[in-house]
Amino acid sequence: MAEEKGSAVGEVVHEVRSHSSKGAHVASLEKYKKLHEDSVRDPSGYWGRLARRELKWMHDFDKVKIGSLKNGDLAWFVGGKLNVSENCLDRWVEEGRGDDVAIIWEKDEPGQAVKYTYLEVLHKVCQIANVMRKFGVKKGDPVTLYMPMIPEAAFVMLACARIGAPHSVVFAGFSAEALRARVDDVHSKWIFTADEGLRGGRTIPLKKTVDDAISSCDFVNKCFVFKRTGADVSMTEGRDLWMEPELEGQRPYCPPEVMDAEDPLFYLYTSGSTGKPKGLMHSTAGYILYAQTTCKIIFDLRPGDVYACVADVGWITGHSYIVYGPLANGTTTLMFESTPLYPDAGRYWDVVETHSVTQFYTAPTAIRALMRHGPEPTEKYDLSTLRILGTVGEPINPAAWTWYFKHVGKERCAIIDTYWQTETGGIIVTPLPGATPLKPGSATLPFFGIDLEVLDPQSGKVVPFVEGEESSGVLCVKSAWPSMTRTVFNNHERYMNTYLKPYPGYYFTGDGVTRDKDGFFFVTGRVDDVLNVSGHRIGSAEIESALVAHDAVAESACVGFPHEVKGEGIACYVILKLGNEETDDLIKDLRNQIRSVIGPFASPDYIVITPALPKTRSGKLMRRVLRKIIALEADQLGDTSTLADPSVVDSLIEKVATLR
Ligand code: WTA
Numbered sequence: 001m002a003e004e005k006g007s008a009v010g011e012v013v014h015e016v017r018s019h020s021s022k023g024a025h026v027a028s029l030e031k032y033k034k035l036h037e038d039s040v041r042d043p044s045g046y047w048g049r050l051a052r053r054e055l056k057w058m059h060d061f062d063k064v065k066i067g068s069l070k071n072g073d074l075a076w077f078v079g080g081k082l083n084v085s086e087n088c089l090d091r092w093v094e095e096g097r098g099d100d101v102a103i104i105w106e107k108d109e110p111g112q113a114v115k116y117t118y119l120e121v122l123h124k125v126c127q128i129a130n131v132m133r134k135f136g137v138k139k140g141d142p143v144t145l146y147m148p149m150i151p152e153a154a155f156v157m158l159a160c161a162r163i164g165a166p167h168s169v170v171f172a173g174f175s176a177e178a179l180r181a182r183v184d185d186v187h188s189k190w191i192f193t194a195d196e197g198l199r200g201g202r203t204i205p206l207k208k209t210v211d212d213a214i215s216s217c218d219f220v221n222k223c224f225v226f227k228r229t230g231a232d233v234s235m236t237e238g239r240d241l242w243m244e245p246e247l248e249g250q251r252p253y254c255p256p257e258v259m260d261a262e263d264p265l266f267y268l269y270t271s272g273s274t275g276k277p278k279g280l281m282h283s284t285a286g287y288i289l290y291a292q293t294t295c296k297i298i299f300d301l302r303p304g305d306v307y308a309c310v311a312d313v314g315w316i317t318g319h320s321y322i323v324y325g326p327l328a329n330g331t332t333t334l335m336f337e338s339t340p341l342y343p344d345a346g347r348y349w350d351v352v353e354t355h356s357v358t359q360f361y362t363a364p365t366a367i368r369a370l371m372r373h374g375p376e377p378t379e380k381y382d383l384s385t386l387r388i389l390g391t392v393g394e395p396i397n398p399a400a401w402t403w404y405f406k407h408v409g410k411e412r413c414a415i416i417d418t419y420w421q422t423e424t425g426g427i428i429v430t431p432l433p434g435a436t437p438l439k440p441g442s443a444t445l446p447f448f449g450i451d452l453e454v455l456d457p458q459s460g461k462v463v464p465f466v467e468g469e470e471s472s473g474v475l476c477v478k479s480a481w482p483s484m485t486r487t488v489f490n491n492h493e494r495y496m497n498t499y500l501k502p503y504p505g506y507y508f509t510g511d512g513v514t515r516d517k518d519g520f521f522f523v524t525g526r527v528d529d530v531l532n533v534s535g536h537r538i539g540s541a542e543i544e545s546a547l548v549a550h551d552a553v554a555e556s557a558c559v560g561f562p563h564e565v566k567g568e569g570i571a572c573y574v575i576l577k578l579g580n581e582e583t584d585d586l587i588k589d590l591r592n593q594i595r596s597v598i599g600p601f602a603s604p605d606y607i608v609i610t611p612a613l614p615k616t617r618s619g620k621l622m623r624r625v626l627r628k629i630i631a632l633e634a635d636q637l638g639d640t641s642t643l644a645d646p647s648v649v650d651s652l653i654e655k656v657a658t659l660r
Contacts, residue, residue, distance in 0.1 A: 024434030025297045032435045032445070039448040040479065046449055047076070047482055051289050054328075056091050057082050058258055061285070069480055069507055072492070072500045075262045076286040076482045083256035084265055084288050085129075085162035088327035089122040090256070097330060098122075104306070104334045105151045106351050108198045110343065113354065116151060118330070121158070123252035128152075128159035130250040131243065135222050137190050139164035139257050142267060144188040145313075146170050146179055146210055148197030149337040152226045152243075153313045154323045156192045157266075164257035165190070166264040168279065171314025172197055172204065174599040176212035182269050183214060186279050186489055189221040192243075194228040200342040207233040261285035267489050268316055270422040271539035272498060273510075273528035279489030282425055286482030288328055290426040294447060295325030298416060299359045299388055300433045308334035308351065309361035309390070315536075316422040317392055321361060325426070340366045346377035349408075353381040360408075361390035361418075365534040367400045368565045375407040383408060388433050390416040393535025394567045395523055401440035419443035419523050421509060422537070423499065425483025428452075429521050442520045451478040453506060454515055457527065460503045468517045474527055475513040476506035525568075529623065531560040532568050538602050540623075546597035547572060550590060552580040557613050558604070559623055561631040569605040571630040573613060573652070582609040606630060606659055614649055616642040625649060629656050 026032050039046040044064035051061070061080030067073035092100065098119035105114045116124070137143060143165045147153035153169075160167040168186050170179050183191065191214065197204035207225055211234065214220045223240045225233070235242070259265075265287050267279040299307060307326050311317035313335075326333035334355060340348050340362075348370070352360060370377070389409050391401075396417055405415050414433035420426060428450045429443040430436075436444050446452045454463040454473040463473040477484075484507060488495040502508045512524045526532065529540040540558040547556040555575040563569035574590065576582070587607050594602050614625045628637050634653045640646060 024300045024432070026432045026435040029435050029437065032432055036446065036448055040451040043449050043479060043481070047289065050293055051077055051080075051285065051482075054292055055082060055285070055289055056087050061261060065480065067480075069500055070505050072487075072496050074480045074484070074486065076283065077261035077289075080261040080285055081258050082261065082285055082288075083162065083164075083259055084284055084324070084328075085125060085158045086256045087288055087292075088158060088161075088324065089118060089125060092118045092330040093122055095330075100330070101332045102327060103151050103154060104332060104355055106334055106336045106338070106355070108201065108338045108342070110338075110347065110350055111354075114151070121151075121155065124152075124155045124247075125158040125162060126252050126254035127247045127250040128155055128243070129162040129254040131224070131246045132159060132163055132165065132190070133254070134250075135190075135241075137163060137165050140263075141165045141190065142168050142186040142188040143190040143192065144168045144170060144179075144183050144186070146172055146174075146191065146193045146206060146213075147226075147313070148172055148194050148199070148204065148206060148228055149312060149335055150194065150226065150228055151335060152194070154335065157313070157319075157323055158327075161265060162254055162256050164259050164263060166266050166281075168267040168269065169314050169319070170269065171312060171599075172206055173314070173601050175596050176209045177597050178599055179209060179213040180217065181276060182279070183217055183220070185269075185276070186267055187219060189219055191220060191223045192226070193223065194226040195233045196229040196231045198229055198337065200339040203229055203231065205231075211236070259284045262486070266319065268319065268422055270316075271530055271537045271542055273530050273539055274541050275494070275539075277539070277542070278491065278494060278498075280422055280485040281487045281489060282483065283486050286484075287425050288324060290481065290483030291320045291325040292328035294426040295321060295331075296329050298418065298427055298430050298432060298447070299361070299390065301326075301329050301331050301359075305358040306332045306334065306355050306385075307359040307361075308336065308355070308357045310334075310336040310340075310348065310366070311361070311363070311392075316425070317361075320426050340370055344377065345370055345373035346380055349378055349381035349383060352383050352386060356385040358385055359388045359390065360386055361392065363393040363535040364391055364396040364400050365394070365565060365567055367391070367396070367404050368567075371400060371403050372565070375403075378407040383410065386413050388416055389413045390418055392418045392420070392427075394532045395525060396441060398440035405440075414438065415440075417441075417443045419521070423485045423509075424481075425485065428477070428481070429523070439516075439520055442516070442522045444520050446521075449481050452476070452521065453478045454513055455503055455506065457512075465515060465519055467519070470514060470516050472512065472514040472524075474503075475509045475511045475521070475523065476503055477509070478506060480507070531558070531570060533560070533563075533570060533601065534566045536601050538570070538598070542598060543570065543572060543594055543602060543604070546594045547574060547590060549597065550593045552576050552586060553590070555613065557621055557623065557626055559627045559630060561627060563605065570602065571606040571608060571626070572604045573608045573610050573626055575610060575613065606656075608652070608655055608659060610648075610652055610655060612645065612648045614640075614652070615644050617644045619644075626652075629653055630660075632656070632660060
């Protein structure tokens with residue numbers, strides 16, 4: 001796969017134009033170029049106009065933008081007041097669209113979908129908001145969600161927005177310990193969960209995990225519990241509360257809190273290359289404007305569309321493109337509780353046919369998993385309503401791109417490869433359907449208002465674009481955009497050091513990029529020690545610290561390697577403490593250690609027990625060497641002259657050969 005990726009970069013393997021988007025928001029490449037040029041020349045003019053046109057304000061703003069990337073003190077729509085839940089719900093009801101479907105909930109079992117209109121969602125959100133107010137949740141109080149993919153997850157997020165309590169959604173695949181760390185960091189006194197989750201026919205003990213997580217957090221006031229499966233779960237008196245009976249007594253209206261444009265809308269934890277996960281803060285106005293605008297233009301939303309993003313609300317994709325983006329456009333959004341393979345590999349396409357889905361947004365890893373089952377499942381269903389097929393989370397290899405294009409889109413739909421990050425709040429590099437020529441493996445060109453620059457990683461100098469020539473470097477953004485994360489919870493210094501100080505005056509994405517001869521961007525992956533496993537971001541430092549917390553482990557080093565379905569697999573090299581021996585049980589135990597400290601999705605593919613790690617004479621770990629060895633590319637180790645003990649490499653190569 002790595003070869004495939006490599007060979008596509010800079011080369012038009014297969015160029016198509018979407019034939020499916022006649023009358024799209026942006027009609028042609030020329031129009032895109034002109035609009036993009038204008039938007040980056042005058043970002044304040046561009047975003048100011050959109051903010052007034054697309055959002056409902058309680059009070060107009062005085063200034064579009066203040067501050068700078070250099071100083072890390074950016075603020076957008078200064079002085080403006082608004083409420084995000086009002087922008088997502090009330091305004092559509094007021095326009096007489098209360099009966100339009102806001103959310104389609106596709107349950108784990110097929111054929112059991114439930115629909116909620118805008119009016120119904122507004123009522124549910126208000127009732128939840130009223131329960132929160134009743135128990136003392138105040139504006140500014142962080143609220144943690146550990147929820148399955150049920151509509152209540154979206155309702156609670158919107159209820160938090162309604163009363164101005166920033167939410168912190170923790171993906172329900174995280175372990176108790178990972179959840180505890182996140183509850184503790186943001187010091188959230190309020191938690192929402194469900195009795196159990198249901199996914200692919202299996203139950204997930206959410207309430208139990210919450211109990212384990214917060215047993216040591218005595219600052220937690222209330223744990224609000226929804227019923228999903230009806231399982232018998234333990235409820236701690238005084239702390240835990242069933243939501244259903246509480247909701248019955250509540251009035252279906254709750255006045256929206258007046259929020260400042262720069263008040264936090266939410267925190268979302270994400271992994272970095274070092275240290276513990278950081279709680280990225282997203283603001284109210286800038287975030288919702290960017291989510292709304294990108295969703296509308298990139299997915300070419302039109303009245304009557306049924307838009308389906310099959311991500312999880314626990315990740316940024318779920319925040320921006322299941323909940324906030326579509327609802328801020330008054331669109332019908334689908335929430336998918338199941339997996340692409342349940343009950344079989346036709347599940348996605350069954351959903352498309354059943355609900356006449358027009359936009360479908362998934363991840364390359366899901367496409368690769370489905371490819372293994374062949375194209376037959378895509379042929380059994382009517383996919384003719386589809387117009388746009390999105391992908392996100394990792395670079396898409398041209399083989400997966402082509403499969404998606406051919407078998408799902410029938411060479412008729414635009415494939416929209418969207419590049420972005422938790423930090424960016426919304427999509428920043430993407431084709432626009434109908435306007436941008438598509439190249440498999442390329443996220444193509446920047447969105448409006450996004451001014452990209454490729455920098456030389458060592459010197460920090462701009463690598464200029466020369467037409468007809470290919471160039472590479474690290475991907476940076478030259479000027480601020482409304483939805484960029486404003487800070488790391490309680491750690492602004494870390495924010496500066498991670499994003500704004502590496503290349504002063506720029507936002508640093510942490511990704512490497514190649515720009516082809518036409519100026520199209522091919523994001524090649526992280527240049528730091530962040531792994532991307534099935535589109536999930538995991539810091540290698542997090543896995544390493546989970547391992548060294550185990551009694552038998554002296555030292556560990558974790559690296560990624562190309563994986564056919566997951567994109568990247570995880571390999572952990574481990575040095576055992578004296579007196580411990582490599583046994584099957586110990587390996588299993590180490591794997592469980594990672595599952596319990598982080599979560600099952602971080603479970604490693606290989607654990608390589610070794611007496612030593614390759615280090616330089618000054619003691620620096622040579623990760624590059626570890627990556628090459630596990631990728632079976634030991635013939636391309638590069639310069640190893642600085643290795644303190646070259647024999648370590650040979651024994652590792654031998655060891656890995658027995659495992660792979
Ligand atoms: C990677 C997910 C190539 C990238 C929205 C980024 C991608 C990280 C793409 C962010 C894409 C995401 N092409 N790489 N289309 N989309 N990435 O924060 O390495 O979970 O830095 O946000 O995923 O992951 P995150």
